[in-house]
Amino acid sequence: MKNQILFLILLSLYCISCNNETEQQSETIHEFKISEIDSLLKRYHELNRFSGVVLISNKESNLYNKSFGFANYEVKKPFSESTAFKIGEISELVTSRIINEMAANGDLQLSDEVSKYLPEMKTEFTIADLLNHKTNFPDIATIQKQYPNLNYSTIEYANLAEVNSNKPGKSDLNFNILGLLIEKVSRKSFQENIFDYAKRLSLKDTYFQKTASTQEATGYLFYNFRGNGLELQESPVYSLEAAFSSRGIKSSANDLAKIIYSKPDINVEIDGYLSNDGFSYSIFYRADNGIAIIVLSNRRHPVAKEISNAINNILKGISYKVPLRRNPKAINPEILSNYIGKYKLNEFVKFEVIKEEDSLFVLLGPNKVALIPQSENQFYMLDSDASMRFEEDSTNKVNSVVLLNGFIKSDERALKIEN
Known part of the structure; x- marks a missing residue:
């Protein structure tokens, strides 16, 4: 009997030892992946292609949350957890969720034609058509090139787009129309709707129009603009009216994680850049593993997706590529x-x-x-x-x-x- 008890004690101690070893191995693997991610981001930062924040989360906690560079290079202002970035096309995620909340509350139906709420519009497309980019409208930049002397107006552009809708593809005009729809149905401004949405999700740094208290990153371009080689230059500011509900929202990495996890069963994959406004962005989330990767940069270089892909490969333990240094290499x-x-x-x-x-x-x-x-x-x-x-x-x-x-x-x- 004593031998049996001794055997069970030894077996238990062995199992505890094995578990501790497994945990230590897991921690070592985790530290190794963090080191790889750090090296990856430092390389992009050294090349002046990335400056910003990277957040990796599993809903319960942040697995990785670091910044590289400055929110403002003129005054060397560092990034903080409250730094908001222009998030470009990620704005559509917020706009679509507000629309779907309105539908769930019975304020509208996705099968309704837009003209039911905005009768001044000539379109026969439904709200669902706008949400799913099924209008074939050209984008705002294309219409601006066709009518260079016409000041931007969502309604007027939409009516012109209706005449010219002949080519499939995504259009930022679709979600600007949805922004007007939100204002019409709610009888509130888009800014007020964003404020209400942020309050429901406990978002701290998500907004449409900047206020005195908001901390916003400055966008930068990196190119040879003075003939002195590659240099940073503060980017021009886009038109807030044209960006509106399709491209005009600002948010922080922490807030974007909350937005993603407010609908944890829905996959999210959005990336892009604001071509003349110095920002690049990528969010990647898969419901099956609950891991969110958020990359926000105040550089125009559109490499955020490239970075998030590499981070995803690091987490999976598969191969990935790192950009080459711009250092001369001796070759034959x-x-x-x-x-x-x-x-x-x-x-x-x-x-x-x-x-x-x-x-x-x-x-x-x-x-x-x-x-x-x-x-x-x-x-x-x-x-x-x-x-x-x-x-x-x-x-x-x-x-x-x-x-x-x-x-x-x-x-x-x-x-x-x-x-």
Whole structure:
């Protein structure tokens, strides 16, 4: 009997030891992943492609919550948990949830035609059509190009879009119409509706119009705007009226996590950038594992999705790519001859790569731009964030070059047409 008791005690101690070892291994793995994520984000920050906040959450707690760079570079103001970013297309997530709440409360039906509430609109599309981008309206920028002297008006643009709706695709105009619909049905401004929504979800830093107490990140562009090489420049401010309920909401990473987890059964994947306003963003959430990845940047570089994809791979323990440093790498000059030749991007864009002594240059119209090796087949340009990666066919001959503009990947591929 004593032997049996002793055996059970030893067995219990062994099991406790095993559990402790497993927990320690789990913590070690967790620390290793955090180190990988830190290294990834530091690389993007060093390259001036990312400045902002990354939040990884599992609903119960934040697994990772760090910032890189400054909310304002002129005064070196750091990011805080209250720093709000312009979230661009993520605004649609908030607008759609307000609309769906109104439908759930019986204030409207998604099958209703928009003209039922906004009779001045000529469209026969339903609210559901707008929510699901099934109108085929052109985007606001396209209409502005067609009518450059026309001041922005959602109603007027929508009526013009109705005439020109012939091409499928997402349009920011759809959600601006929904913003007007929210105002009409609620009899409150869009700002008041955002305030009410924020109150229901206990959001602290989500709003449409800035107030004196809000802490908002300044957006930056990074390019050669003075001829002195790559520099940061504060971005211009977009039109609040045109951005409205499709692109105009600001929010913090913590608030976005609350928004995601308010509907934990719904997958969310939104990414993009404000082309002239210095912000890039990505939110990635899967209901099956409950993990949310939120990347908010006050840089125009549209790499937030690239970053969130890499973080997701790190969490899964699978391979991912890190952008190359913009540091010269010594390579065998004999291989440079493989890259010389004429290339064609499309009917209108052709260029030539030449070799002079032990260096490569690309001829872009009248300009001769030096190509500096980052690796044996990838070269960067000093005065822009562009790189060129030469690729081979199955016979190991260079047959194309991928044009990279601050990305790891790019769809811009020029074919070699002449050696």
